[in-house]
Amino acid sequence: MSGHSKWHNIQAKKSKVDAKRGKIFTKIGKEIAMVVGEGGSNPDSNSRLRDVVAKAKAANMPNDTIQRAIKKAAGEMGSTHYDEIVYEGYGPNGVAVIVETLTDNKNRSAGNVRSAFTKGGGNMGSTGCVSFMFQKKGELIIERGDLDEDEIMMLALDAGAEDFAAEDEVFVVTTSPEDFGAVREALEAQNIEFLEASVKMIPDTYSAIDEDAAKKFQKMLDLLDDDDDVTEVYHNAEFPEGWEE
Known part of the structure; x- marks a missing residue:
């Protein structure tokens, strides 16, 4: 079967992920708040x-932290509204x-995202441009470890x-968005744990960049990562061999 994730090329190193775990948890907490507001706090029916x-479990978010976020979101339903906006x-x-x-202030998020593009040597485009x-x-x-391929x-x-x-070092399982939950739950039933588990935008092809472009692009990615309104960033850059994001 073919693979297209380029895991080592586009993923942050584990140490960097660990260093930013608190920010990751904050962003996932906002996602929990939004989906609880839309569909309720019972995972069985939502x-x-x-x-x-x-996704939270794959990011090593403690279960009690997840449950607190769900309860908090259920208690605050209607008090905070987040808009999903894609740039x-x-x-x-x-x-x-x-x-x-995910933002409660469209002007703030638009300005911050535009600034990150500009400072990283890029530019924002219109909806649908990429x-x-x-x-x-x-x-x-899934981490390979001793698992049988x-x-x-x-x-x-x-x-x-x-x-x-x-x-x-990993196995990459790809599903349709509609089948994601069923496949994830089938693997979970076999006690398989995930390094990542999410529905995402995967590029059809990758674009190689040199070291100079990589430095500029990394600045853009860091600025977007530091923005509390930004939940995910997808790109098709193929970094130079040996590059550490």
């Missing part, structure tokens, strides 16, 4: 909440970038996965 909880644009060398935000270069897919990242592949495909890829 599939989007189930997906966000899976598109270009990084250096024409790299395609999609930025997803999204056609991506596909919305569910993606489950054929067994995991068959479990995933039998559960409805579209694709399976074996990389050096």
Whole structure:
């Protein structure tokens, strides 16, 4: 089966993720607040909440922290409204970038995202300018460890996965957005844990950038990562070999 995640190339190093864990938890908390406000606090009847909880667990968010966030969101329903706004644009060398935000202030988030694009040597574009270069897919990242490749592949495909890829240190399971929950739950039932579990925008192709462009683009990514309104950033940049984000 083919793979297209380029795990090592586009993912932050574990130490960097650990250093920013508090900010990650804050952003996931906002996602929980939004989906609880839309569909209630019971994961059994709120599939989007189930997906966000899976994402939280993959990010090593403690279960009691997740439950507190759900209870807090249920108690505050209607008091805070978040808008989901997606921005598109270009990084250096024409790299395609999609930025997803959850915000209670559209002007603030638009200004901050535009500033990050500009400072990173890119520019914001109009809606739809790069999204056609991506596909919305569910993606489950599993640490290889001592797991049997054929067994995991068959479990995933039998559960409805579209694709399976074996990389050096991880397995990458790709699903349609509609089948993501069912595949995730089937693997969870076999006590399989995830390094990542989310529905995301996956690029059809990647665009190689040199070291100079990589430095500029990394500045953009860092600025977006530091913005509390930004929940996800997707891009099709292929960083130089050995580059550490």
